[in-house]
Amino acid sequence: MPDPILQPASAVAAWTPVATAGLSIDVRDDLTIAGIAPFRGKAQAVSEALAERYGLALPAACRRISGDDITLQWSGPDQWIAIAGRGAARDLEVELKPLLAGPAAVVEHSDARAVGVFSGKHARDVLAKGLPIDLHERAFRVGDVAITHANHIGVTITQTGNEPAYEIMLYRSYADSFADWLRHATAELTA
């Protein structure tokens, strides 16, 4: 008799088999993510409320900022997302809704996204095969965010470390397609 209790399946587990020397893939199944959409003219009020609570203001376009217990990331015109570790059942939607009830709409995003961090000496070369933007350090630095595509799959890429390390975030239902592309992009490393 199979276990009748449903267990969550990892959307990003299919990314890790191509990890190899020079390419680490750290899947992030442990995140709580909430979308923040300030109402018209209320971005400043949202920023101040967040600054008071977490010590972080809303970042500028194409930027991410991290504090001790929360990360704020631009996610489009007049939109941001907040990211944190889920830890002991932390839920950013529940946490932020009362704080921003007046000036913004707060929406649960955690299970909508697949997230992984790519690092190591081959990380940039592998991602550059699919992403049409310039990832060279003179063009893309730590804290930079780009909404673009990887082999036609919409992704948000953020440089999270100097090694370099890049976080890739995409819609969960595209995680398998991304894994397929990743297998081709890393074939020269894993052969």
Place this chain on the structure above:
Amino acid sequence: MRIACPHCGDRGLDEFVFLGDARVTRPMADAAEPADAFHAYGYLRMNPAGPTDELWFHAAGCHAWLVVTRDTRTHVIASVRLARDVALELRAVASTTEDASA
């Protein structure tokens, strides 16, 4: 061709979708000759050899609507503005004109 998105910066054409002439405006339902007005709105387009305003959508990026001023002879882009800003400008001009005529 590359388009400098006001939000995202310089991006390749593969991230954008072309949506046509940015100068056409939808007629009001009570226009004097509605059939003619909507026919013109739906079908009649200029085909200029020179600068033209076009609507582009940053589909694989930030999802902003843009008004791109492009020379059809050279593909040189003179300006890229947010369609929202252009629409708000037009609305401000229209309300000023109404005030003046009132």
